[in-house]
Amino acid sequence: MKTCLVVDDSRVVRKVARRIIEDLGFSCIEAEDGQKAYDVCSKKMPDAILLDWNMPVMSGIEFLDKLRKMGEGGHPKVVFCTTENDMDHIQRAMNAGANEYIMKPFDSDIVESKFAQIGLIETKTG
Amino acid sequence: MNIGDFDLYKNMLKTKSGLTLTPDKAYLLDSRLTPIAKKWGFPSLDAMSVSLRGKPDSNMVRDIVEAMTTNETSFFRDGKPFDLFKSVVLPHMLKERSKTKSLKIWCAACSSGQEPYSLSMVLKENAPMMQGWNIQITATDISNAILENAKRAEYSQFEVQRGLPIQMLMRFFDQVNESWRLKEEIRKMVRFEHCNLLEDISKLGRFDVVFCRNVLIYFDEATKKTVLGKIAKQMEKDSFLFLGGAETVLGIAEEFKPMEGQRGLYILKDSAHSMQKPPASAAATR
Structure with a gap:
């Protein structure tokens, strides 16, 4: 089973995201800031990471920088999931090595559509 | 009531x-x-x-x-038809229309424009292969109000996240306050027109590719037959028709047959389609 690390400082957001992502067939791990996410990845790389931007201790973008420098850090597909919704933030995230970008608020359709686009799940057939 | x-x-x-x-x-x-x-x-x-x-x-x-009328739509709705457009339809047209360098596409019932604009973006990404081509995308709908929205090409944050890859958002959209507007290079590729599929549609001209997805589901059998018959008259001999996932021509329209192995894609029955090789048994019964 593929694994997804859900990184967000809001417990409610983590819970909602977790439910959506588990429905897509992933097993989920949670982290409440970038540092905790880094610790998780140091032990075992997940296949996917849903990543908030603004968090205490270590932000999502700082975490992504560090992740991509780790040994296996190129493996996880990283999907930002943040209230930051301007082109500058999107460009920064993509330049830092994010694979997709979700602007909050999100729903299951959006998560599914983004996960499908980067090959984490099969595309829905029409 | x-x-x-x-x-x-x-x-x-x-x-x-x-x-x-x-x-x-x-x-x-x-x-x-x-x-x-x-x-x-x-x-x-x-x-x-x-x-x-x-x-x-x-x-x-x-x-x-x-x-x-129902206006449900999204960018790259259902995904698969756009993959087929790229992998089957475009290569065929690039070859067969290499002399005229003309490609005419019709989105019947285009709603707020996501379908024709998705095609425009695909074609833009393939622009190097299509230099010097005259590409016409005609998009029609029965609702004038929704056509106005389509022409404006301004979409909410929610709409640009359903089906649209972030790279395409970055490349083809400008952020305008809380919404996202398609750049002119994409907008100008689509011509919008009012059209009621029950009325005379011959004025639209003839097409190489027709998208008529999730339209027939709202019609009864007789109307489906009429509309498919009219669409067939607007199609070039070796053209393609896309229908929605829950729609078919089987048992309804004599003019079309499904394209083998390509779900949702249909061709004219009497077409000399170079890509369609009929199975031996079907050929024998002709």
Whole structure:
């Protein structure tokens, strides 16, 4: 089973995201800031990471920088999931090595559509 | 709503748009037509219904039909048809139209424009292969109001996240306050026109590719047959027709046959389609 690390400082957001992502067939791990996410990845790389931007201790973008420098850090597909919704933030995230970008608020359709686009799940057939 | 009024709207929608209103959809009348009644100065939907039994204003009837059409759509809706467009249709056309360098696409019932614009973006990404080509995308809908939205090409944050890859958002959209507007290079590739599929559609001309997805599902069998027959007349011999996932031509329209192994893709029955090799058994029974 593929694994997804859900990184967000809001417990409610983590819970909602977790439910959506588990429905897509992933097993989920949670982290409440970038540092905790880094610790998780140091032990075992997940296949996917849903990543908030603004968090205490270590932000999502700082975490992504560090992740991509780790040994296996190129493996996880990283999907930002943040209230930051301007082109500058999107460009920064993509330049830092994010694979997709979700602007909050999100729903299951959006998560599914983004996960499908980067090959984490099969595309829905029409 | 009483049964008499339900039948009044049912008949009106059938005659004017081909839309089949089944009793389980009666609740839509209340929610979608109450604002129309208000717009036309009636105190209630019932009051409008009474007035409709007289000699109704044709603009009011148009408003009613428009309000009852479903505009559900998204960028790259269902994904797969756009993959087929890239992997099957485009290569065929690049080869077969290499002399005329002309490609004509029609999106029938384009709603707020996501489907024709998705195709524009795909074609833009393949621009190096299509230099010097004359590409026409005609997008039509029965609703003038939704066509105005389509021309504006401004989408909410929610709409640009359903089906649209972030790279395409970055490349083809500008952020305007809280919404996202398609750049002119994409907007100008699509020509929008009002079109009622029940009326004369010959003025639209002939096409190499037709998208008519999730339209037939709202029609009854006879209307499906009529509409498919009319569409067939607008299609070039070796053209392609895309239908929605829950739609088919089988048992409805003699003019078409499914393209083997390509779900949702149809070709004209009498086409000498170079890509379609009929199985031996089918060829033997001809």
